[in-house]
Amino acid sequence: MIGLSQYLILSALLFCIGFIGAVAKRNAIAVLMGVELMLNAVNLNLVAFDRFGSHAAPLGQAFAVFIIAVAAAEVAVGLAIILTLYRRRASTTVDDLDALKG
Amino acid sequence: MIMIPSAIALVAAPLAAFVLIACATRKAPTLSALIAVLAVGASLGLSIGNLVGVIGGSMTGGAPGAFSGTHAALPWLSIPSVGRFRGLELAMGVLVDPLSATMCVIVSLVAFLVTVYSLGYMKGDPGFSRYFAYLSLFAFSMLGLVVADNYFQTFVFWELVGLSSYLLIGFWFEKPSAADASRKAFVTNRWADFGFLTGILVLFSVFGTFDFGQLSTALSGARGSAMLAVIAGLIFVGPLGKSAQFPFHVWLPDAMEGPTPVSALIHAATMVAAGVYLIARGFILFASVPAVMETMAYIGGFTALFAASIALVQTDIKRILAYSTLSQLGYMFMALGVGSMSAGMFHLTTHAFFKALLFLGAGSVIHATGEQDIFKMGGLGGKMKITAATFVIGALALSGVFPLAGFWSKDDILFASLGSGHVGLYALGLGVAFMTAFYMFRLIFTAFGGRAAERLHAHESGPAMTIPLLILAALTIIAGLTGSPWFKSAFGFSFGSFIFFGEPEASRLDLLTAGISTAMAAGGIALAWVVYGRKIVKAERLAAAFGPLYRLLQRKFYVDEIYGWIFSKVMLLVGVIFDWIDHTIIDGFFDGAGAAARATGRKLRLTQSGRLQAYALIIFAAIVIAVVVISTGLLGGTLN
Numbered sequence: 170m171i172g173l174s175q176y177l178i179l180s181a182l183l184f185c186i187g188f189i190g191a192v193a194k195r196n197a198i199a200v201l202m203g204v205e206l207m208l209n210a211v212n213l214n215l216v217a218f219d220r221f222g223s224h225a226a227p228l229g230q231a232f233a234v235f236i237i238a239v240a241a242a243e244v245a246v247g248l249a250i251i252l253t254l255y256r257r258r259a260s261t262t263v264d265d266l267d268a269l270k271g
Numbered sequence: 272m273i274m275i276p277s278a279i280a281l282v283a284a285p286l287a288a289f290v291l292i293a294c295a296t297r298k299a300p301t302l303s304a305l306i307a308v309l310a311v312g313a314s315l316g317l318s319i320g321n322l323v324g325v326i327g328g329s330m331t332g333g334a335p336g337a338f339s340g341t342h343a344a345l346p347w348l349s350i351p352s353v354g355r356f357r358g359l360e361l362a363m364g365v366l367v368d369p370l371s372a373t374m375c376v377i378v379s380l381v382a383f384l385v386t387v388y389s390l391g392y393m394k395g396d397p398g399f400s401r402y403f404a405y406l407s408l409f410a411f412s413m414l415g416l417v418v419a420d421n422y423f424q425t426f427v428f429w430e431l432v433g434l435s436s437y438l439l440i441g442f443w444f445e446k447p448s449a450a451d452a453s454r455k456a457f458v459t460n461r462w463a464d465f466g467f468l469t470g471i472l473v474l475f476s477v478f479g480t481f482d483f484g485q486l487s488t489a490l491s492g493a494r495g496s497a498m499l500a501v502i503a504g505l506i507f508v509g510p511l512g513k514s515a516q517f518p519f520h521v522w523l524p525d526a527m528e529g530p531t532p533v534s535a536l537i538h539a540a541t542m543v544a545a546g547v548y549l550i551a552r553g554f555i556l557f558a559s560v561p562a563v564m565e566t567m568a569y570i571g572g573f574t575a576l577f578a579a580s581i582a583l584v585q586t587d588i589k590r591i592l593a594y595s596t597l598s599q600l601g602y603m604f605m606a607l608g609v610g611s612m613s614a615g616m617f618h619l620t621t622h623a624f625f626k627a628l629l630f631l632g633a634g635s636v637i638h639a640t641g642e643q644d645i646f647k648m649g650g651l652g653g654k655m656k657i658t659a660a661t662f663v664i665g666a667l668a669l670s671g672v673f674p675l676a677g678f679w680s681k682d683d684i685l686f687a688s689l690g691s692g693h694v695g696l697y698a699l700g701l702g703v704a705f706m707t708a709f710y711m712f713r714l715i716f717t718a719f720g721g722r723a724a725e726r727l728h729a730h731e732s733g734p735a736m737t738i739p740l741l742i743l744a745a746l747t748i749i750a751g752l753t754g755s756p757w758f759k760s761a762f763g764f765s766f767g768s769f770i771f772f773g774e775p776e777a778s779r780l781d782l783l784t785a786g787i788s789t790a791m792a793a794g795g796i797a798l799a800w801v802v803y804g805r806k807i808v809k810a811e812r813l814a815a816a817f818g819p820l821y822r823l824l825q826r827k828f829y830v831d832e833i834y835g836w837i838f839s840k841v842m843l844l845v846g847v848i849f850d851w852i853d854h855t856i857i858d859g860f861f862d863g864a865g866a867a868a869r870a871t872g873r874k875l876r877l878t879q880s881g882r883l884q885a886y887a888l889i890i891f892a893a894i895v896i897a898v899v900v901i902s903t904g905l906l907g908g909t910l911n
Contacts, residue, residue: 188891192884200884267881 176217184210197251197261201244208240274321274367275343278418281317281375282365284310285382285411292404300399307403308386311410315383318375325372342366342420342484357479364420366483370616374417374548377620380746381540381627382410384739388631389532391735392638402442402530409435413541417548421481422471422506425552429467429509429545433460436542440529452528459522463512470505477502487555494559503560506553507567514546514600517574521831523597527589531634534589538596539627547603547619554612568608568688572696575601577828579706583713584824587643588633591714595669596626598703602684605696611687617754617766618684621676624750625668628743632662635732635740636718645718652719654730657737659719661744666715668747670708670792673785676751683754685784704788708795716803 183206190203212233219229255261288310292303344364352358386406393402412431419425434457441453475481477498478489493499510516515523523543527534537543550557550567557563578597585591599622606615635658636651637643652659668675671682681704688696731737752758754766826832 192888192891263883266883 173217173221176213176221180210180213180217183207183213195262195264197254197263197266198248200263201247201251204247205240205244208236208243212236274324274341274372275365277317277321278365278367278371278375281314281321281379282411282414282418284313284317285407285414288407289404289411292400292407297400297404303400303403304386304390307407308383308390310407311379311383311386314410314414315376315379318372318379321367322372322376325367325369341368344420344482357476359475360480361423362421362482363424364482365418366420367418370548370551371417373616373620374544375414377623378413378417378540378544379410381623382406382413382536384627384742385532385536385631386410388535388634388736388739389530391733392532392634393530398442402439405435405438405442406533406536409439409536409541413545416545420483422474422483422486422553423481425549426464426468426471429513429549430464432513432542432545433457433464436460436526436537439533439537440526442529442533446528449528452522452525456522456526459519460512463508463510463519466505466508466512467510470502470507470509473498473505474502483552490555490559499556500560500562503557503563504566507550507557507563510546510549510604511570512546513549514543514604515597516546516570516600516604517577518830520574520578520597521834524590524593524827527587527593531589531630531637534593535627535630535634538593538630539623543596543600544619544623547600547607547615550604550607551612551616551619554607557607558610558612564608564610566608568605568693568696571601571604571606571608572699573601574598575605575703576699576706577601579703579710581824581827582710583706584821585710586646588636588645588648588714588718589630589643591645591710592626592629592633595629595707595710596622598707599626599669602681602700602703605700606684606687609688609691609693609696611684611691613766614680614683614687618680620766621668621680621747621750621754624743624746625665625676628661628665628740628747629669631736631740631743632658632665635736636662638732638736639730645714648718649721650719655732657731657740661740662719663715664744664747666711668751670711670795671704671788672792673789674748674751674755676747676749678785678789679751679754682784682788685788689784701787701791705791705795708792709799712796712799713803716799720804 187203187206187208187210190206191200192203194200194203215229215233215236217229219227219233222229251261254266258265285307288306291306296302296306342364344362346360347363348359348361350359386403389402389406393399396402409432412428412435416425416428416432419428437453437457440456441450443449444453471481474486478486478493480486480489490499512519523538526537529537557567575598578594578601582591582594582598585594599618603615603618603622606612606618635655636648639655639658640648640651642648664675668677671677681700685697685700685704688700758766823829
């Protein structure tokens with residue numbers, strides 16, 4: 170029987186994988202992919218709570234749809250930034266992006 | 272009352288002259304002088320009108336002892352009270368009563384004669400216009416001080432008097448000695464004025480008013496309180512400086528660097544008179560604190576003796592007169608201190624006339640000969656008859672010879688000090704009278720008598736200078752009579768009973784005192800004649816006989832040297848200590864605070880690595896910690 174807990178465990182695993190990808194990968198595109206994984210983990214949570222929760226209105230699904238749309242926009246902007254960076258610096262390694270160093 | 276507008280006008284006229292000369296007529300010396308003479312003359316006319324009015328009014332109306340004055344005031348600055356913080360009410364007013372009316376006449380009369388005299392004395396000086404502008408400013412300041420109806424206004428004009436004396440003493444500022452003297456006068460007075468200012472501030476904080484009239488009622492309830500003693504003591508420091516009493520006397524002899532008519536003005540009617548006038552004006556305050564009165568009497572007596580002894584050995588004609596002023600001011604303080612305000616004011620009045628006369632006479636001599644050392648003069652009596660005759664009258668008055676002005680006022684003071692039980696001061700006063708007669712006639716026998724010095728081409732001065740001398744000589748002869756018993760029997764009042772609004776003081780002729788003081792004066796004159804007139808006893812042998820004492824006097828008791836030492840050593844050491852504290856402790860504290868912030872920043876900077884993923888890790892870790900804390904009941908969380 171697959172219940173809420175199984176969904177939440179899957180979502181947590183997905184989030185952790187995404188987080189490790191976002192903080193540990195060198196390649197900016199891989200970082201972006203990690204962020205996407207984290208967003209989808211959240212989506213999974215929302216939909217699961219919507220399905221197993223007691224609330225009548227499908228609020229969780231609505232949130233998930235919004236997040237998918239926003240994530241698409243985020244990917245577009247993120248890829249554009251990475252592309253510009255690559256053109257200027259010929260590199261997509263995030264360790265090189267340390268202009269804010271104190 | 273017509274007196275109030277005329278009192279305002281008599282103060283405003285010299286101010287208008289000052290502004291006019293400073294702004295418009297500086298390029299036209301003759302016009303400037305004319306404006307100054309007219310303005311001060313107008314003040315004189317108005318003052319006399321007021322005095323006549325006050326005499327008439329005070330004689331017809333009111334019981335004896337009633338405050339027969341009139342005053343008007345306008346609010347000048349008003350700060351309302353907020354909560355427990357008391358507000359401030361400053362008023363500018365005019366007070367006309369016998370005291371101020373008399374003083375106005377003295378000030379404007381002497382100022383007028385000095386201004387006229389200066390027409391001759393200052394002729395051809397490149398700063399002619401500037402001189403008359405300053406002179407007008409000086410007259411304005413002093414008249415404003417005299418008519419002031421509250422302590423605050425008095426203080427404002429008090430400082431103006433200080434400023435204008437600074438300008439006039441340093442009139443020939445290109446001479447380093449004159450510039451130094453003006454600075455010395457100003458700084459010495461600042462020390463004393465600080466006491467005065469502190470005093471009136473304490474006065475205001477206790478009584479809530481500066482007004483003389485309101486204070487006189489408020490004071491009667493506060494008699495004997497410790498605060499009153501503090502106030503009187505602090506305010507008393509101001510007159511000590513302005514009237515050049517020990518230990519603030521050092522500026523006055525040096526003030527001789529100014530033009531001689533200015534010396535006459537400072538010594539006779541303005542500046543030094545301001546101190547005595549302030550004490551007379553606030554007499555109710557001072558009289559209610561016996562300790563201050565005693566101090567005043569003894570400081571006065573000491574200064575009288577101290578200055579007279581220095582005057583014995585001076586050779587500069589103006590310095591002799593300067594020390595005699597110190598000595599006479601000491602008499603006035605003595606009179607005020609033993610409780611006789613009228614005797615003090617009477618001596619101030621008569622002294623104003625004969626001291627102005629003496630200074631203007633000395634100016635005439637200096638103008639004619641270009642010489643100030645009396646031992647380089649000689650035989651001037653034959654060449655400058657008017658100057659010599661008026662000078663002798665002034666010297667006789669100063670020595671206290673019957674029936675000249677000084678006789679009456681000096682005897683008043685001596686009698687008052689005897690009457691109040693100050694036998695020591697009485698004897699001291701008699702001794703000073705002897706010394707006064709001696710040093711004045713030492714001057715006269717040396718400068719005006721004897722053989723003429725050949726290289727001096729002395730000549731009598733012009734009418735602008737001799738006419739003021741003659742007027743002052745006439746006043747010197749008659750002014751004293753206002754305090755004589757004959758005047759009282761003829762008119763029903765005398766100087767003392769007129770000026771003092773408390774119980775009228777009888778002016779008597781105490782025959783014993785009169786006899787002794789006349790004998791003292793005669794003795795002094797005779798001794799001077801023996802030593803300097805006939806030269807029976809050689810002055811050099813006297814000097815040799817009293818060697819150490821003579822040197823001590825000649826060096827003016829080393830007071831200047833002591834002050835010099837205090838300022839160059841003690842004050843400098845204190846300054847070095849404060850400098851060290853400032854640079855090491857205070858600067859150290861603030862520099863340390865800055866350095867600590869900088870060092871912390873340098874360390875904290877290292878946390879900003881610029882690695883975005885590290886930032887993200889920290890943010891996520893923080894969120895996890897926050898969630899754990901919030902959701903765990905054990906740690907005080909609420910989500911359960």
